[in-house]
Amino acid sequence: MIFSFEIPLLLLLLVTAAGAILVKDLMSAVLLLGSYSFFLSLVWAWLGAVDVAFVEAVVGAGLGTVLFLLTLFGTAPKDTRLRRPPPSLATLIVFPLLGVLLLYAADDLPEFGNPKSPASVHISPTYIEQSYQDTRTPNVVTAVLMDYRSLDTMGETVVIFTAGIACALLLRRNS
Amino acid sequence: MVILPHDSIIVQTLGRFLIPVVQMFGLYVLFFGQYGPGGGFVGGVILGTGMILSVLIFGHDASRSQIAKKVLHADGVGMLIFAGVGGLCMIGGGEFLNYANLEIPGLETASRRSLGIVLTQIGVAVDVAVTAISIVFSLSAEEIIEDSING
Numbered sequence: 001m002i003f004s005f006e007i008p009l010l011l012l013l014l015v016t017a018a019g020a021i022l023v024k025d026l027m028s029a030v031l032l033l034g035s036y037s038f039f040l041s042l043v044w045a046w047l048g049a050v051d052v053a054f055v056e057a058v059v060g061a062g063l064g065t066v067l068f069l070l071t072l073f074g075t076a077p078k079d080t081r082l083r084r085p086p087p088s089l090a091t092l093i094v095f096p097l098l099g100v101l102l103l104y105a106a107d108d109l110p111e112f113g114n115p116k117s118p119a120s121v122h123i124s125p126t127y128i129e130q131s132y133q134d135t136r137t138p139n140v141v142t143a144v145l146m147d148y149r150s151l152d153t154m155g156e157t158v159v160i161f162t163a164g165i166a167c168a169l170l171l172r173r174n175s
Numbered sequence: 176m177v178i179l180p181h182d183s184i185i186v187q188t189l190g191r192f193l194i195p196v197v198q199m200f201g202l203y204v205l206f207f208g209q210y211g212p213g214g215g216f217v218g219g220v221i222l223g224t225g226m227i228l229s230v231l232i233f234g235h236d237a238s239r240s241q242i243a244k245k246v247l248h249a250d251g252v253g254m255l256i257f258a259g260v261g262g263l264c265m266i267g268g269g270e271f272l273n274y275a276n277l278e279i280p281g282l283e284t285a286s287r288r289s290l291g292i293v294l295t296q297i298g299v300a301v302d303v304a305v306t307a308i309s310i311v312f313s314l315s316a317e318e319i320i321e322d323s324i325n326g
Contacts, residue, residue: 050211050212051212051213051214051217053212054204054212054213054217055216055217055220058217058220058221058224059220062220062224063220063223063224063227063307066224066227066231066311067310067311067314070311070314070315071314073315074314074315133285134285134288135285135288135289135292136285136286136288136289137209137210137288137289137292138209138210139208139209139210139211139212139214141212141214142208142209142214142292142296143209143292145214146214146215146291146292146295146296147274147288147291147292150261150272150274150291150295151271151272153295153299154257154258154261154272154295157253157254157257157298157299157302157303158254160302160303160306161250161251161253161254161302161306163306163310164250164305164306164307164309164310165250167309167310167313167314168250168309168310168313170313171313171314172312172313
């Protein structure tokens with residue numbers, strides 16, 4: 001039975017996400033966000049996207065939390081507590097409406113794992129059938145990322161490289 | 176904020192034990208990415224995180240952290256590996272990043288593509304690891320806190 005595992009996980013996601021937004025102390029918010037990423041990676045693993053789950057766990061729950069904490073330690077203590085104004089009336093009306101609209105639209109999405117959905121009939125069957133003969137790589141995800149779509153991956157690498165350079169330029173003052 | 180060595184003996188002992196394990200696991204994830212979950216990105220982040228851990232535990236000036244400082248000089252090497260493999264493919268007479276054109280005698284097309292995947296994954300891993308360490312050093316450099324105090 002699928003739902004026996006999904007619903008507690010979804011509740012944990014909701015609780016940690018709401019906690020990260022509502023909590024007053026920034027340090028607690030960062031740690032809650034890390035645990036949110038960890039539960040999200042469990043969801044990815046549960047849905048069968050193990051590579052995505054791996055990235056989410058390592059980057060979201062590991063590296064991201066460390067970077068947030070270092071930023072917090074680098075700021076003055078008075079900055080780490082938040083005073084939030086209560087949400088305005090427009091927010092209270094617009095966002096629930098948007099949520100209902102998105103839920104209504106999600107009803108038209110193809111069923112999860114449906115082999116006849118547009119995403120599963122276009123080019124994925126070719127990749128799944130031929131990636132091993134083409135590249136001797138049993139992991140289809142790696143074959144797609146690194147071989148069929150290697151130019152996209154190079155673009156992502158350039159993005160990461162640029163982010164590192166930008167951080168160094170903006171944050172390192174002298175020396 | 177310059178990071179000082181952590182004063183808890185538990186953290187230091189655990190770090191001494193854990194960091195090599197983390198690095199080994201990072202290498203495993205990097206090279207096992209063709210056969211299971213993982214790959215260059217995750218492997219690079221884990222490798223970088225291991226070095227960040229040693230900086231966080233033993234401080235900026237410890238001898239263990241010198242590796243992380245030296246690694247910073249490799250900024251851009253990952254990109255160079257990735258684009259270099261693409262360039263080698265073009266030299267071999269094919270399209271950019273079409274690994275089937277890598278000029279390696281005695282290898283059939285599929286094995287060449289497999290090798291190309293390994294090389295580009297190493298490139299991604301080096302790039303990501305160096306970037307992660309670079310961002311951590313940028314965030315924790317000494318000059319930042321002095322500037323924010325002085326105005």
